[in-house]
Amino acid sequence: MAKDSDPKVVRKVVTSALIGATIEWYDFFLYGVVAGIVFSKLYFPGEDPLISTLLAYTTFAVGFVTRPLGGIIFGHFGDKVGRKSMLVITLMIMGVSTFLIGLTPTFDQIGIAAPILLLLLRIAQGIGLGGEWGGAVLMAYEYAPKNKRGFYASLPQIGLAIGLFLASGVVALLSWLCTDEQFMAWGWRIAFLISGVMVLVGMYIRMHVQETPEFAAVKERNAETAIPFLDMMRRYPGNVLKGMGARYIDGVFFNIFGVFSISYLNDTVKISRTDALMGVMMAAVVMCFTIPFFGRVSDRFGRPRIFMWGSIVTAISAFPAFWIMTHGGSSPLLIWASVVIPLGVLYAAIYGPEAALFCDLFDAKVRYTGISFVYQFSGIFASGITPIIATSLIKVGGGSPWLVCFYVLFAGLVSALCARSIGNSPQTHEQIQEETSSSTRSSSKLSNA
Numbered sequence: 001m002a003k004d005s006d007p008k009v010v011r012k013v014v015t016s017a018l019i020g021a022t023i024e025w026y027d028f029f030l031y032g033v034v035a036g037i038v039f040s041k042l043y044f045p046g047e048d049p050l051i052s053t054l055l056a057y058t059t060f061a062v063g064f065v066t067r068p069l070g071g072i073i074f075g076h077f078g079d080k081v082g083r084k085s086m087l088v089i090t091l092m093i094m095g096v097s098t099f100l101i102g103l104t105p106t107f108d109q110i111g112i113a114a115p116i117l118l119l120l121l122r123i124a125q126g127i128g129l130g131g132e133w134g135g136a137v138l139m140a141y142e143y144a145p146k147n148k149r150g151f152y153a154s155l156p157q158i159g160l161a162i163g164l165f166l167a168s169g170v171v172a173l174l175s176w177l178c179t180d181e182q183f184m185a186w187g188w189r190i191a192f193l194i195s196g197v198m199v200l201v202g203m204y205i206r207m208h209v210q211e212t213p214e215f216a217a218v219k220e221r222n223a224e225t226a227i228p229f230l231d232m233m234r235r236y237p238g239n240v241l242k243g244m245g246a247r248y249i250d251g252v253f254f255n256i257f258g259v260f261s262i263s264y265l266n267d268t269v270k271i272s273r274t275d276a277l278m279g280v281m282m283a284a285v286v287m288c289f290t291i292p293f294f295g296r297v298s299d300r301f302g303r304p305r306i307f308m309w310g311s312i313v314t315a316i317s318a319f320p321a322f323w324i325m326t327h328g329g330s331s332p333l334l335i336w337a338s339v340v341i342p343l344g345v346l347y348a349a350i351y352g353p354e355a356a357l358f359c360d361l362f363d364a365k366v367r368y369t370g371i372s373f374v375y376q377f378s379g380i381f382a383s384g385i386t387p388i389i390a391t392s393l394i395k396v397g398g399g400s401p402w403l404v405c406f407y408v409l410f411a412g413l414v415s416a417l418c419a420r421s422i423g424n425s426p427q428t429h430e431q432i433q434e435e436t437s438s439s440t441r442s443s444s445k446l447s448n449a
Contacts, residue, residue, distance in 0.1 A: 010152065013143045016209045017136040017156040020091050023202045024132045025163025027098035027195050028063065028125055029258070033167050033280075035060045036263035036387075037273060038188045042106040043115045050395065053263065057387040059119050060259075063126035064376075064384025070130020071372030072229055078135055078368035079228040082211050082219070083142075086368075087135040091206060093128035095199030097121045102192030134372035137355040142212035142364070150303055153356040154295025158288050160351065164258055165284035170194065172277035214364040228369040232362065236370060238425070239361040243374035245418030246357070249311045250350050251382025252411040256318065256404065257283070257343040260390045261325070265335065268399055269325055275332050279339035286344030287351075294352030303357040304423030308416045310349025315412020317342040322401040350415075357422070382411070 031039075040049070040056035070090070078086040101121050107114045136156040144152030170191040178187035211219075218224060225231040233240065258280055265276040298306045321338045328334035355371075362370035393403040 010140075010143050013209050013212075014140045014152060014155045016205050017087075017139045018159050018162075019205055020087060020202045021132070021136040021156045021159025022162040022166070023091065023159075023195070023198045024094050024129055024136075025160045026166045026198065027094045027163075028129050029164050030098065030167040030171070030191055030195075031063065031101070031122060031125065032060050032255075032259040032387075033171050033262065033277070034188055034191070035259075037266065038184065039118065042108075042184065043118050045107055049267075050391070053267075054388060054391055055115075057391065059115070059122050061380075061384035061388060062119060063122045063129070064379045066123045066126030067130035067376035067379055068373060070127035070132075071134060071376035072130075072369070073127070074131025075134055075369030075372040076228050078131070078138075078372075079215075079366055080224050083135045083138050083215060083368060084206070084209060084211055086131055087139070088203065088206050090128045090130075090132040090135065091199060091202050094125055094132065095195050095202075097124040097128065098192050098195040099199075102189040102195075130372065130376045133375055134368050137359065137371065138368055139209070139212060141356060141359045142214040142367075148296075148299055149359070150298035150353055150356040151292060151296040153359060154292050154298075154352045157291050157295070157351055157355055161284045161287035161291060165281050165288075167191070168262075168277045168281045168284065172274050172281060175274050175277070218364050225365050228366045229373070232366040232370045232373070236362055236366070239422075240370070240374055242418045242422050242425070243358050243361055243371075244378035246307060246311075246415050246422065247354070247375060247378040248382045248418075249315055249408075249411045249415035250347075250354060251379050251384075252386050252408055253314055253318070253347055253350070254343070255383050255386040256390055256408060257321070257339055257347070260387045260404075261339060263387075264390075264394065264401070265325060268394065269328075269335075271332075271335055275335065278332070279336040280343070282336055283340045283344035286340055287348050290345050290348035291352040294349045295356070298353035298356065302423065303353040303360065304419045306353050307350060307357055308419035308423070310346070310353075311412045311415040311419060314342065314346040314350055315409045317346050318405040318408040319402075322405055326401060357419075361422070 035056040036053050039059070040052040044052045044055040074086045074090055098121075101118065104117050104121065105114055136159070137153050140156050141149050141153040171188065174187040174190060175183055262273075262276045262280060265271040265279075266273050294306060294310070321342045324334055324338035328338065358371040358374050359367060361374070389407060390404045393407060394401065397403045
């Protein structure tokens with residue numbers, strides 16, 4: 001155990017998980033950043049800009065629909081073969097898919113084949129990320145000391161913030177350097193082609209980490225379950241439902257402020273594309289500090305409690321944030337504050353403790369499958385369709401954002417209730433951890449014998 005808890009080993013594993021997660025989230029969110037401002041025009045042209053935007057966001061949503069498939073596939077093999085090998089494969093799938101998006105011809109060049117190719121590559125992205133997230137946070141969680149698992153599991157979560165910052169930042173930089181004609185013609189493609197270089201770096205780092213001690217103990221005892229998904233549903237059905245419900249506000253809030261707000265500010269409020277992207281970028285930078293802060297706080301005060309109150313406060317913040325967006329006039333500082341405070345600070349109270357909160361729900365034999373399924377399946381309704389719902393609610397509200405805010409509030413209340421239920425669950429974190437610890441002790445006894 002001393003070796004497993006060696007700070008140098010833990011830092012190496014966490015660094016590997018963070019870098020890989022950053023690349024994966026960059027690839028995934030890059031699509032979302034340009035969906036409303038590029039793909040709607042080049043791949044889904046039409047007379048009605050609203051319809052074009054909705055079609056572009058539909059392909060964005062497809063990535064979330066296929067993520068559960070990736071979670072089940074890679075979760076299955078991650079719980080039977082190992083965490084490390086699955087992380088290498090998922091990183092390659094994401095990188096190649098993103099690179100090829102940057103080479104895909106437009107509708108004017110090849111007609112209907114263009115959106116079809118875009119859709120297929122988005123499906124591949126979803127499958128890759130579906131297996132990536134669970135493995136990345138597990139590497140950190142299962143290597144970390146038990147009293148610091150909230151903090152260490154939150155560190156790969158920073159990959160979302162860095163990935164979002166890079167995706168928004170690269171697009172903003174290219175938008176600033178290029179004229180509108182150049183950006184739409186070829187500038188946006190550079191952001192996708194960069195992924196090829198990033199993947200090579202991530203692959204090299206991930207090849208040099210070892211399997212987690214908890215899963216190594218399961219392998220040593222030949223205790224892998226035959227079909228992890230069925231075992232998970234048999235032993236933890238309540239935890240699966242509670243986890244998916246808790247995840248609701250995470251997906252809704254992030255995609256409202258990290259994806260939808262860009263097109264809302266650009267198209268409805270008439271803020272420049274660069275200014276809108278700058279707000280999201282600054283929020284991402286702030287999150288790099290607030291995510292681990294709330295991860296550490298959750299170790300001290302309990303993950304369900306922090307997550308519950310974070311869900312409520314974050315959801316309520318949508319009302320003043322959109323009021324400022326709507327009435328902020330031409331002041332970039334006010335507009336940026338309306339994005340940075342809710343997304344950069346308050347949202348971290350959810351996303352920081354979330355990884356360890358979900359890991360606590362399952363033992364090591366089904367943990368990869370469990371957290372991947374909870375996170376990715378709930379993402380279909382929590383994340384994937386959110387920009388579509390928000391765009392439709394803006395239309396119904398005649399341009400007013402208040403229906404969107406009430407939707408966010410509903411998601412926050414659902415998640416808060418589920419987090420509270422997790423905290424009061426008779427199938428406690430301690431019971432699950434004791435089961436895992438017993439497996440580890442049994443493995444040690446067999447080895448000594």
